[in-house]
Amino acid sequence: MNFFKRNISEIFSDSALSLYGFFLSLSHIVTAYYFYPSYADTDGIICWQFFPNCTGVSAIILKNLNPSLLVYGFFSIICALLFIMKRREQAYYLFLGLSIFKFLVHLSDYRFMGNYHYMSHIINFTFLFLANKKNMLKLFLVLFYVSAGLIKFNTDWFSGQALTNPSFFSGYLLVLACTYVVILEMIFSWLLLASNRKIFWFALFQICLFHIFSWHIVGYFYPIIMFALISLFFIQRDLFRFPKDLLNRCFIALFIIAQVIPFAIDKNSSLTNHYRVYSLNMLDAYSVCESRFFIKKTDVTIEYKPNLSQFSVRVHCDPIVLLSLLTKTCQDQASLAGFIDIDVDHQVRRKSDFSNIHQQSFANVCTNKLKIDRLSGGLYQ
Amino acid sequence: MIWNTVHFESFAPEKATDISNKIMYRSGPSRHAIFEADSFNSIKNLWMTPQINFGIHGASKSSVLADESTVFVGSDTSWFYAFDKFTGNLKWKFYLGESTRGIHSTAVIEKDFVYVGSYRGSVYKINKYSGALIWMRILGGTVGASPFIEKDDIVFNVETFRPDGYLIKLNKNSGEIVWQSDFLGEQSHSSPALSEDGKTVLVGVNNSTVQAFDYQTGQRKWTTKVLGQIKSTAWIDGPVAYFSNWGKELISIEIETGKIIWQAKLKAASQVSPAFSKKYGLILIADSNGTTYGVHSKSGKIIWQWQKEKFKQSSSPILLKIKRDEFFLLYCQVNKLCMIKPENGLLVKTWDLDGFFTGSLFLEKNKIYFSYNDGPVAAYEFK
Numbered sequence: 231m232n233f234f235k236r237n238i239s240e241i242f243s244d245s246a247l248s249l250y251g252f253f254l255s256l257s258h259i260v261t262a263y264y265f266y267p268s269y270a271d272t273d274g275i276i277c278w279q280f281f282p283n284c285t286g287v288s289a290i291i292l293k294n295l296n297p298s299l300l301v302y303g304f305f306s307i308i309c310a311l312l313f314i315m316k317r318r319e320q321a322y323y324l325f326l327g328l329s330i331f332k333f334l335v336h337l338s339d340y341r342f343m344g345n346y347h348y349m350s351h352i353i354n355f356t357f358l359f360l361a362n363k364k365n366m367l368k369l370f371l372v373l374f375y376v377s378a379g380l381i382k383f384n385t386d387w388f389s390g391q392a393l394t395n396p397s398f399f400s401g402y403l404l405v406l407a408c409t410y411v412v413i414l415e416m417i418f419s420w421l422l423l424a425s426n427r428k429i430f431w432f433a434l435f436q437i438c439l440f441h442i443f444s445w446h447i448v449g450y451f452y453p454i455i456m457f458a459l460i461s462l463f464f465i466q467r468d469l470f471r472f473p474k475d476l477l478n479r480c481f482i483a484l485f486i487i488a489q490v491i492p493f494a495i496d497k498n499s500s501l502t503n504h505y506r507v508y509s510l511n512m513l514d515a516y517s518v519c520e521s522r523f524f525i526k527k528t529d530v531t532i533e534y535k536p537n538l539s540q541f542s543v544r545v546h547c548d549p550i551v552l553l554s555l556l557t558k559t560c561q562d563q564a565s566l567a568g569f570i571d572i573d574v575d576h577q578v579r580r581k582s583d584f585s586n587i588h589q590q591s592f593a594n595v596c597t598n599k600l601k602i603d604r605l606s607g608g609l610y611q
Numbered sequence: 612m613i614w615n616t617v618h619f620e621s622f623a624p625e626k627a628t629d630i631s632n633k634i635m636y637r638s639g640p641s642r643h644a645i646f647e648a649d650s651f652n653s654i655k656n657l658w659m660t661p662q663i664n665f666g667i668h669g670a671s672k673s674s675v676l677a678d679e680s681t682v683f684v685g686s687d688t689s690w691f692y693a694f695d696k697f698t699g700n701l702k703w704k705f706y707l708g709e710s711t712r713g714i715h716s717t718a719v720i721e722k723d724f725v726y727v728g729s730y731r732g733s734v735y736k737i738n739k740y741s742g743a744l745i746w747m748r749i750l751g752g753t754v755g756a757s758p759f760i761e762k763d764d765i766v767f768n769v770e771t772f773r774p775d776g777y778l779i780k781l782n783k784n785s786g787e788i789v790w791q792s793d794f795l796g797e798q799s800h801s802s803p804a805l806s807e808d809g810k811t812v813l814v815g816v817n818n819s820t821v822q823a824f825d826y827q828t829g830q831r832k833w834t835t836k837v838l839g840q841i842k843s844t845a846w847i848d849g850p851v852a853y854f855s856n857w858g859k860e861l862i863s864i865e866i867e868t869g870k871i872i873w874q875a876k877l878k879a880a881s882q883v884s885p886a887f888s889k890k891y892g893l894i895l896i897a898d899s900n901g902t903t904y905g906v907h908s909k910s911g912k913i914i915w916q917w918q919k920e921k922f923k924q925s926s927s928p929i930l931l932k933i934k935r936d937e938f939f940l941l942y943c944q945v946n947k948l949c950m951i952k953p954e955n956g957l958l959v960k961t962w963d964l965d966g967f968f969t970g971s972l973f974l975e976k977n978k979i980y981f982s983y984n985d986g987p988v989a990a991y992e993f994k
Contacts, residue, residue, distance in 0.1 A: 520614050522708075524744055531742050532706040533733075573744070575617040589615045 234322070240363055242318045246466030247363060251321060253465075254357060255310035257350060257458035258328045262303030264451045265335065265342075268295045276340035276554040279507065279607045284338070291338040302331055322358070329354040340550050341541065345511045346455045349374055352485070353459050360481065362473050367462055369473065369482065372419050375437070377489040377510050379415030381500075384515060384580070387412070391582045392516045394543045395447050407443075414440055422463055423470040434463055495606075501578040501588045503548045504606045511544050516581040519547035523559055524575075527568040534559070547578045549590075549609045553602055560596035571596045612771060613779075614749040616786030620738075634676050636717035636757035637884065637927070637971060640805035641847040644886055644929040646974035651933055651950060654962050654979070654993040658699030663692060666985040667713060670800075671882075671925045674717040674757075674970035675980040675988060681739065682990070683725055684982050685714025691727055691735075693742060694988060703742030707735060715755040716802070717970070719765065726765055726783065728754030734767055736786065746786040750779055757802040757844075761809065761826075764789055768814060770798040778803055778812060778824060790829030795822060802844040804852065806866050813852050813866065815841025821854060821864055833869035837862055842882035843927070846894070848908070853894055855881035861896045861906055873911030878902050884927035884971070888937045888953040895939045895953065897924045903943055905956045915956035919944045925969045940972060965989065 241247045272292050277284035291298075306328055312321035329351070336347045352374075356366050386392040390404040399407050414436055421433030437460065441453040473479060488508040492499035499506055500515035525532040536555045538546040545551055556574060563569045571594040579587045592600060592611055600609050637644040663686040664672055673685035681702060682694045689710055693702040707714060710731035718727035720739060728734045732752045736745040751769035758767045765783045770776040776799045780789040801815035805826060812824045817840045823832040838858020845852040851872065855861045857880040863872040879898040886895045887908060894906045902918040928941035931950070938959060943949035946967055950960040966983040973980045982988045 520749060522617060522747070524619060526743075529701065529703045529742070530706070531703075531744060533708040533744075533747075534706075535708055573619045575619075577614050577617075584612065587615050591617060591619070593619060 236361075237359060238318050238322045240361065241322065241357070242316060244364070244466075246462070246468075247357075248313055248316055248321075249465050250367075250462050251313040251325060251357070252310050253458045253461040254354065255306055255313055255325060255328070257455050258306035258309065258325075258332065259303060260451065260454050260458070261332055261347075261350075262299050262306055266296060266299040266303065268292070268299065270295070270339055270341055273558070274341070274554070275338075276550055278337060278340050279550055279602045279604050281337070282602060282604070288338040291335065295335065298331075302328065325354075326358055329358065340545065340548075340554075343511070343545050344542075345544075346452050348510060349459060350455060356481075360478055361475055362478055364462070364466060364468060365471050365473050366478055366481075368423060368470055370485065371460055371462070372422055373482070373485060374510065375415040375419035377486075379412045379419075380489070381493070381510070382408075382412050382415070384500075386515045386580045386582050389582060391580075393447055394516065397447055411440065425469050427467075430463075430467075434460075498586070498588050501547070501580065501586075502608065503550075504608050507607055516543060517547045517578055518581050519576065519578040521552060521555075521577075522575045523556065524573040525559070525563055526570040526572065527566075528570065530568070547576075549576075549607055550602060552576055553600055553609060556595055556600060564596065574600075612749075612751050613788070613791075616746050616748045617744075618746045618786070619744045633760050634678060634720040635759050636674055636676075636719075636802055637844060637846075640759035640761050641807050642759075642802070642804045642844050642884065643846065644884070644927065644971060645932065646929055646972075647932045648974065648977060648993070649933070650977075651931065651938075651993050652960070654948075654991040656965075657978070657990040657992050659965075659990075660692075660694055660699050660701070660988045662986050663688070663690065663988060664982060664985055668711075668715075670712070670715065670755075671927075671969040672982060672984055673714050675973045675982050676718055676720055677973055677975055677980055678720050678739070682980055682988060683718055683720060683739070684988055685716070685718060685727055685729075686982070687713040687715075689713040689729065689731075691718070691725075691737070692988070693725075693739065696990070699988070699990060705735070705737055705742050705744070707731070707733065710753075712755070715753075717757040719758055719760045721760050721783070724783075726758060726760065728756075728758060728767055730755055732769065734758075734781070734786075736783070748781070748786045751776070753798075755800055756814075759803060759805055761805060766803050766805075766812060768799050768801070768803050770800075774798045774817075776816070778814060778829065780826075780829060792824050792829045793831055796820070800842045801854075804845040804847050806847055806852075807849060811866050813845050813847070815843065815845070815854050815856065817841075819856065819858065821852075821862075821869065823866065823869060835864060835869040835871060837871070838874075839880060843884040846885045846887045848887055848889070851908075853885045853887065853908075855883055855885060855896050855898075857882065859898070861885060861894065861904070861911070863908070863911060875904070875906045875911040875913055877904060878916075882925055886928040886930045886939055886941075888930055888939065890937045891953040893953040895928050895941065895951065897928070897941065897943070899924055901944070903941065903951070903956070905953060914954075917956055919947075919958075926967075927971045929972050929974065931974065940974075942968060 272289040275288045309324045418433045424430045492505040496504040523534040573593045575591045577589045667687040675684045685691045689707045691705045707729040712730040716728045725737045725739045733749045735747045752772040753770040756768035766780045776795045778792040795816045797818035799816045803814045821835045839856040841856045843855045859877045861875040877898045879900040881898040883897045892908045897903045901922045901924045905915040922945050926942040928939045931938045931940045939951040946964045948962045966986050979991045
């Protein structure tokens, strides 16, 4: 049987899955609303480490992004309706197109980086291409929570300092709430796979409460996406069976490895961002950084501090961002009289930890260009 | 708050020809602003640079320092300048990043390097010939006071935004922390001073205290409460230090114990650093309304006082030794430099200036250098 037909058949032979397609289409509608209008300027494109020369293609995407988002949003609504009307092929292929579009937008510029997109891509991929969809989807959703809980074992998170916006909890209540989140993610989330109805609903209720609570900290988009993704638990109650298929097990293993690798290789990966591009980027650490560019001219040295606050907390200290800013500064300065080169120093630490500072210094970065390791995302000369 | 030292030396320094001693605010760690001259009758302007200060803040500006060939000064726009001492031509400049008040503190020159703090809490070691950065370090919220250097170490006074502050001693070669004192309890705008025996660092604090720390360990020795915030720098003479404060007083304090020996009442608050004439046993101090006082160093009795005109006074006097005699040099009236006999306060001479200044004068042989508050750096020759 044709690969796509097989997948279409699995989705539409199960009313829960076809309804789930409707909810996933809603996530595309919300994404279109979230991205629109996009103010990402083509001058400030930051390429992902896999595509260091992306600026040409990305510029085209960004220039046409806003009208494209309107089209994307429109077709997301159509897609949702198609799932309701069980128009099998049309719904499936349109959903595929929407997912590819979202993936391409995400890949066009590192400034679009966000955990909610990462999880959506995995769920969309599973929904579209993997067999035994219900069990795989449920398992991935639980693994999202468990992975998120695992990376929160640090004082930044437990003290509440990792939160990007203040909570209405403070003091001991905040510490208690942050501790509870880790317990919820690492333990209660497994109960979503329980066969006992009461245990299952207890867990689901906790998860929903958590996302509703998180609204005042992370905004509307993240919780709505999560509700769309976990809607599967509301609409079907089949017993969970661990996937036996080798290919599926490989994907699960790949996901787990992607979460583990950053911390296995680099204990400071929350600060260095090494290998983190393949894994979840939750609120595990509030990183703060100081970057200094020393612009050297014939009789002048200028200490310049790039504006990192224009980027979100999760990415503002990343090497990719630094490289992009440096490249642009070199280009801007090269046309000015007397310019020689630029030295750079970049220091990152957790907001609450003054003793562990990750520091990188490079001299003459314009003539001896900095490069980014495509695998780890680290900078080198 | 404190980030790691940033090291760079991508320009090789020129061959060192300098034989100068350490040059810093108020001449040295004990802040004896004593200069010598052969005579001081008339002054003639030698050169003026383009405007470097733009009145971005109203507090005292960074003071000029000079070695054998170069004049160094920070400005309120965050530029640090090196001018040719003989022509006033620009040699190099270094922009110390954005800050609300630029460079407040006066640098230190030692051998081939200049050390300076910025109002955004960073300190820098710069090659004094080329302006190349050797190292820099972020130490806190603000560095407004002037450091001193002693052997291999340099001591800065750092303010935080809490508001609070601390003293910090760095190795001048590596920028590594030797010690960081306990928090002072408030910000401190006073430049730290070192006792003549090299054992105690003294600083005035905005919480109306004088605090003393062990120079080797950074451990606090004592804290003494006074009547008002201390903005000035001490003048240290043997076992005693003299401070002015906003509580309208000049005090004499015992360095070993922190005991106040005497308090001289002034008519108004003072943020001027005192000058001391050992020959006449007299301290010169001025208050913020422009009244100038001669205070007996042993008893604290005010021997003389006068006010030529009321104006906002924040520039600190120096002691000028001419042959065997001693005089005070002070900005004592609007746009006027005054030479004063210590024993009776007699105005020996006044010279018209091209503006007003709030820092401290720098004198060398027969030349005087300073930067105008809202203007250029100027060099005058006197005869």
